[in-house]
Amino acid sequence: MKRLLELNLTLQNELMTTVRLTTGGVCSCFGLTLDESEDCKLCVTEALLLLTRNGFQTARVVFCEEEGLQVILKGELREGARENSVEEDISCALLEALVENLSIERDGEGVCAVSFRFGS
């Protein structure tokens, strides 16, 4: 059976730290190198910040075994307004620089989901 871990969280700073720590643990389980693991943690944080800047209050994070470690971050409850900032461009460019299999989904209101893969 493929390994799977799913988290539902409110997008608050202290919980993002928890997700970051969890990501480190998951990366270790999947045998990622220290460097990959640090990059993965950075990408997870960055994706959650992207969702926050796009007005989401809650998100679902899924770690699953799919040719390595596949991470899917999906915005759930959207209540706030989208912040139109340069930081969003930087976040997207940073994610693109760090992962090859990056997918950023957008709906009419902005970014709504991010997924990427490590260790494939």
Add this chain to the structure above:
Amino acid sequence: MEELELFQRYRQTGDVADRNKIVEKYTYIASVIAKKFVGRGVEYDDLFQVAVLALIKGIERFDESKGLQFSTYITPTITGEIKNYFRDRSRLIHLPRRVSELRVKIKRASDRILSETGKAPTAKQLASELKVTEEEIVRAMEAGNTVSIDNFSGDGEEDGMSFHEVLPAEDLSFEQIENRDAVQSAMRILSDTERQIVSYRFGEELSQTETARRMGVSQMFVSRLERKILEKLKQKLQKSMKD
């Protein structure tokens, strides 16, 4: 001034002051990205410095005529430089922070004592001054001799090779000699036929079938004898290890 205008002006004049205006305008990107890599064992200031250097390099290489936004172009450039920095840095041997700090304190105390007394302090004096043991002083001073194996072994790069190139590989020759002696001694207890099988099977690495063909016997014979030989050798080697 707009992004395009800034770049066009710098390309025309080549003036460092114009380039610096661009640097100032985009330093925040270097800062944002550097902050994201904090927590990996490198201070923010160092990361920021690497990021700003990448920013300056990026300004020189950026082609504004292609219509790409500079922020989109420079982010992967800075990220790449920071990652290279981590990669290069991880190849170096680092002293634990406590030892590094003690070395700084030793240096300061030594300089002060030398200027006050005209004599270089002893380890005992330094230990008393810094309230640590003499052993810690000696260890910290010796730790200063730690070098990266990527450093050049001569006086300069021109002199040649890095330490990892000149350090000898693990020498297994003594172990090989001992093993060969033990095997030769054990072989003496075997009959001529048994030695022949050992030679074909483990010397020439022939299959049992090929060994059997060369010796004019059946493969089953070779198989049975091989088990017997291995058992005999095992007992002989165990006995010689006990002796």
